[in-house]
Structures are given as C-alpha cells and as structure tokens.
Amino acid sequence: MAPRRYVSKLRPSETNSLKGLWRVGVLTKEQMKEHFKINDARLKQMENTRLIKIYEEKIYIDKKGIKECEKLGMGHRYSSNFKNFQHDHKLSQVYLSFSDKGKEKWITEKELLEVASQRPEYEDFKDRMINAHDKGKFQATPDAAYLTERGVIAIEITTKNYSDQDIEQKVEFSREFLDGIHVY
Structure with missing residues (x-):
C-alpha cells in the first residue's frame, strides 16, 4: 500500500476552492476539477490533510481548510449539510458563474x-x-x-x-x- 500523501503548500487554485467552500458550503468533485483544476489525486491529498471532507461526490470544508480561510481574514462561513445539498449545489453554481473578482x-x-x-x-x-x-x-x-x-x-x-x-x-x-x- 502506498503511503498517504499530504498537502504541504496550497496552490492558488486550491486556496480559491477553499474560499468557495467557505462561501457556499459545498462543491462537487466535478466543480473542483472544472473550475479549480484540482484532480482526484490532489483532492485525496487535500482530504488527507483535513482541508476538505469528501462524501461520495460532495466536498465540504474541513478543520484545516477552515483555519486556512480564517488566516485569510474570512468570516461568516456559510453552513451546509447533507439534507440541503440540492439547495446549496444550486448556490454553488451561481457562485461559480461569477468572475474571480466577483467572487471576492x-x-x-x-x-x-x-x-x-x-x-x-x-x-x-x-x-x-x-x-x-x-x-x-x-x-x-x-x-x-x-x-x-x-x-x-x-x-x-x-x-x-x-x-x-x-x-x-x-x-x-x-x-x-x-x-x-x-x-x-
């Protein structure tokens, strides 16, 4: 079995994905790949590092991801849960339709x-x-x-x-x- 791999330094797109998770609560693996160019192997590393939690195709921010966003001065995190996935997924689609400047x-x-x-x-x-x-x-x-x-x-x-x-x-x-x- 291969050793677990972790993220030692976040790439800008990964930081932006954490900001997105902070703002809308949930993203899908597909959205992470399409909008932030993060592949499955890197998502697994982010999960191992506890930046994100992956449940099936749904991705939520985890403890270290929250700390990263707090370091950036972000406040007022949007709360999401499994039962509200359809709602929050629609919200994420609206968010992802914004430019990078608009997301800020x-x-x-x-x-x-x-x-x-x-x-x-x-x-x-x-x-x-x-x-x-x-x-x-x-x-x-x-x-x-x-x-x-x-x-x-x-x-x-x-x-x-x-x-x-x-x-x-x-x-x-x-x-x-x-x-x-x-x-x-």
Whole structure:
C-alpha cells in the first residue's frame, strides 16, 4: 500500500476552492476539477490533510481548510449539510458563474444577518415579518449577496420547500436592507 500523501503548500487554485467552500458550503468533485483544476489525486491529498471532507461526490470544508480561510481574514462561513445539498449545489453554481473578482465581492448569509441586525429598524422589520407569516416564521435573510456598482444585490435559491410567504420575506429583507435580489 502506498503511503498517504499530504498537502504541504496550497496552490492558488486550491486556496480559491477553499474560499468557495467557505462561501457556499459545498462543491462537487466535478466543480473542483472544472473550475479549480484540482484532480482526484490532489483532492485525496487535500482530504488527507483535513482541508476538505469528501462524501461520495460532495466536498465540504474541513478543520484545516477552515483555519486556512480564517488566516485569510474570512468570516461568516456559510453552513451546509447533507439534507440541503440540492439547495446549496444550486448556490454553488451561481457562485461559480461569477468572475474571480466577483467572487471576492460575495457576502454570506451570516454576514447579511449580522449587518442587518445591527441596524435600528431591524427589530421592527422582524416583528412585521413574523406577524405577516401564517406560521409566525422568520427566515428572511437571503442566502448570499454580492457587491456591485449599484449596491448590494441579494441571491436567493428556492426549492419546493419554500412557500410564497418565505420568498416574500427574502424579497422584503432585500428591499429594506439591500439594493435588489435575484431569485433562482
């Protein structure tokens, strides 16, 4: 049996792949190969080094990958899990459609929530949304956003589990705190 191989120095494309995993939660092996030019052998080395976790064709950031992103000053990591794969995979497709420069202007859901919740009108907004929702739910923060010349534009990925009211909360959040929204 061959000895396990590890990553001693990250290549720029590998650092960019970790940033992508930080921002959208999950990428596929195919996306890692196509967008970051990382082959199976190198993915295995990244996994051995605990930069990434591979489950079937799905790739998630692991402990050392998180530390690498933190060293780069990244905050507000997007959380993903197995049950949300279809949703998060769609989000990753949107993210990967951006230029490298555009990816650097990506804002995660956690950062959107943190910034909005510090504004004085946030609590009133939250109360209005809860009162307007049939089930009293509040999940108004969009999945992500990006900075443009026109301002901050939200990105929301919808699935069959989203009600019209759920989507409307995201749209209202974008009207109240951002400069627009793209719903996919």
